[in-house]
Amino acid sequence: xxxxxxxxxxxxRFSEGPADLMLRIGESVxxxxxxxxxxxxxxxxxxxMLAHVGLISGEERDALQAGLAAILAEVEAGDxxxxxxxxxxxxxxEQALTExxxxxxxxxxxxxxxxxxATDMRLWFRDACDRLDASLCGxxxxxxxxxxxxxxxxxxxxxxxxxxxxxxxxxxxxxYVEMLGRDRTRxxxxxxxxxxxxxxxGAIAGTTLPIDRAFVARxxxxxxxxxxxxxxxxxxxxxxxxxxxxxxxxxCATIGVHLSRMAEDFILWSSAEFHFVTLPxxxxxxxxxxxxxxxxxxxxxxxxxxxRLSGNxxxxxxxxxxxxLTYNRDLQEDKPPVFDSLEQSLLMLDCVAACxxxxxxxxxxxxxxxxxxxxxxxxxxxxxxxxxxxxREAHHVVGAMVGLSExxxxxxxxxxxxxxxxxxxxxGDEDWRKAFDLKxxxxxxEKPGMPGPETVAGRIAYWQSALSx
Ligand code: ARG
Numbered sequence: 001x002x003x004x005x006x007x008x009x010x011x012x013r014f015s016e017g018p019a020d021l022m023l024r025i026g027e028s029v030x031x032x033x034x035x036x037x038x039x040x041x042x043x044x045x046x047x048x049m050l051a052h053v054g055l056i057s058g059e060e061r062d063a064l065q066a067g068l069a070a071i072l073a074e075v076e077a078g079d080x081x082x083x084x085x086x087x088x089x090x091x092x093x094e095q096a097l098t099e100x101x102x103x104x105x106x107x108x109x110x111x112x113x114x115x116x117x118a119t120d121m122r123l124w125f126r127d128a129c130d131r132l133d134a135s136l137c138g139x140x141x142x143x144x145x146x147x148x149x150x151x152x153x154x155x156x157x158x159x160x161x162x163x164x165x166x167x168x169x170x171x172x173x174x175x176y177v178e179m180l181g182r183d184r185t186r187x188x189x190x191x192x193x194x195x196x197x198x199x200x201x202g203a204i205a206g207t208t209l210p211i212d213r214a215f216v217a218r219x220x221x222x223x224x225x226x227x228x229x230x231x232x233x234x235x236x237x238x239x240x241x242x243x244x245x246x247x248x249x250x251x252c253a254t255i256g257v258h259l260s261r262m263a264e265d266f267i268l269w270s271s272a273e274f275h276f277v278t279l280p281x282x283x284x285x286x287x288x289x290x291x292x293x294x295x296x297x298x299x300x301x302x303x304x305x306x307x308r309l310s311g312n313x314x315x316x317x318x319x320x321x322x323x324x325l326t327y328n329r330d331l332q333e334d335k336p337p338v339f340d341s342l343e344q345s346l347l348m349l350d351c352v353a354a355c356x357x358x359x360x361x362x363x364x365x366x367x368x369x370x371x372x373x374x375x376x377x378x379x380x381x382x383x384x385x386x387x388x389x390x391x392r393e394a395h396h397v398v399g400a401m402v403g404l405s406e407x408x409x410x411x412x413x414x415x416x417x418x419x420x421x422x423x424x425x426x427x428g429d430e431d432w433r434k435a436f437d438l439k440x441x442x443x444x445x446e447k448p449g450m451p452g453p454e455t456v457a458g459r460i461a462y463w464q465s466a467l468s469x
Contacts, residue, residue, distance in 0.1 A: 009091050009108070017085075028332050029082050032089040033075070034339060038123035039089050040072040042116060043107060045219035046199065050109055053212050060103035067101040068093070088332075090116055110211045112203035114239040114327045121335070123220065125194035125244050128342045129187045135349040136187070136255070137467055140180050142356040144463045147173040150361055151456055154370045154438060155276060166375045166438060169276070169361065171451035172265075174459055179258040181463075186251040194244045197222035201235035204326045240326040242316065245334050249313040252341035256306030259348050263299035266359075270296050275365040280358030283351065298355055302348045309344060312337035373413035373436050377402060379444075380412075380435040387426045397424045412436075 011017070018026065044065045051061035071093055074080040086092045090113050097104040150169035157167040197217035200206060217229035224230055232238035269276035279296055287293035315337045319330055377398050384394035400423050405412045408419070413436035420427045434440070446452035 027084045028088045035089050035120045036075045038120040040068045042119045045216050049216040056106050063101045067097050110207040110209040114203050115201040118198040122194045129191035135346050138353040139349045142353045143177050146356050155366045167451040170456050176262045183255045190247045196230045198232045198238035201238035206235045236326045246316050249341050252345045253310040253313045256309035260303045260306035263302040266299045267296045278360040283355040312341045373411050376436050383435040
């Protein structure tokens with residue numbers, strides 16, 4: 001009888017064990033063993049609660065907790081033998097405990113794997129959000145540090161990937177800082193949502209036994225700022241709710257989109273056509289055929305992996321959408337996507353953080369690109385507006401000058417005075433050429449959110465202090 005005797009917890013009503021293929025499709029221990037730490041933590045709290053309400057003795061609690069600690073030590077040392085026939089991390093640990101501690105038979109009192117796995121995952125999400133936040137901070141710090149180095153490097157800003165208006169490279173980089181800053185907020189919200197205790201929901205309808213849900217919630221740190229326990233309010237929701245999974249995967253997908261856009265900028269900037277930056281050898285690769293190549297693979301892979309992150313979110317949304325309440329085994333498939341999202345997001349963030357310090361900014365190439373006077377055509381419009389020309393008319397006038405510059409093959413700021421004077425009377429004196437002072441153009445942009453050097457420096461200082469908290 002295949003598998004018979006190995007699976008310990010639900011075999012009572014079966015006369016035959018599962019087929020090998022059933023074991024293979026049913027097992028999750030190959031991936032949910034990553035939950036061992038949280039499963040042990042949850043079971044230790046469960047034992048404490050059972051003793052607290054008198055369902056087990058103090059000695060039994062101590063034996064269970066010590067046995068669980070010993071199992072965890074084995075898992076962490078890599079000595080624990082996982083058995084696929086025991087399906088998942090929960091039954092593997094319970095079975096190992098059963099072999100060591102007689103009271104193990106009482107551990108699952110008033111508990112189901114449904115509220116157990118929900119609890120484990122909420123503990124996992126709290127930890128995952130903390131780890132991701134630490135990596136986000138690392139990436140933010142390296143971006144802010146590069147921004148600090150590039151405050152006086154002016155580059156063209158682009159819309160439609162066409163030269164638009166000048167900005168400091170710092171201002172451009174700080175755009176990504178704002179995005180990743182919002183990602184921290186999103187993750188904090190996921191953590192807050194995860195921080196609610198589902199234990200005691202049982203399989204679907206709680207239990208008739210005299211458990212203390214608040215006690216176990218406190219044991220596991222599922223408390224609000226004032227230390228009050230936070231409990232899920234509906235047992236059916238608690239065992240089938242996967243919102244945290246979706247919101248976590250969504251936060252990771254958004255981080256992925258932000259990193260992917262940043263990667264794209266660095267890929268463009270490192271091309272010979274832009275040459276704004278040179279990426280470090282340590283984060284690029286060569287070609288097996290073309291000896292001259294230096295490819296921005298790390299950033300390309302970040303761009304590629306971002307697809308995986310949004311795929312993981314899709315997987316979860318599709319998995320859940322047609323499920324009747326409450327728990328369905330489909331939900332076992334919820335873990336690989338979030339595990340993957342965490343590992344890939346950490347890797348992507350850590351790569352960016354490590355790559356930026358070695359990135360060289362090519363000031364000359366930036367200066368050549370930003371010397372294009374057409375970048376200040378809009379500033380010339382503003383100059384005319386200040387002289388009383390209505391905006392639409394001023395826009396049209398400068399448009400005509402751009403046309404003239406193309407026709408005469410002459411830079412916009414060097415157009416002959418007489419030709420310009422003919423375009424509009426407000427261009428009669430030479431004052432209009434002052435609009436092409438790059439330094440002045442940036443210095444005139446010191447309102448909140450603008451690329452003025454003081455404003456940018458203020459934002460850098462803000463982030464430096466926010467990140468040092
Ligand atoms: N390994 C299962 C999962 O991750 C645990 C819950 C099993 N519950 C059940 N009713 N079979 O979803």
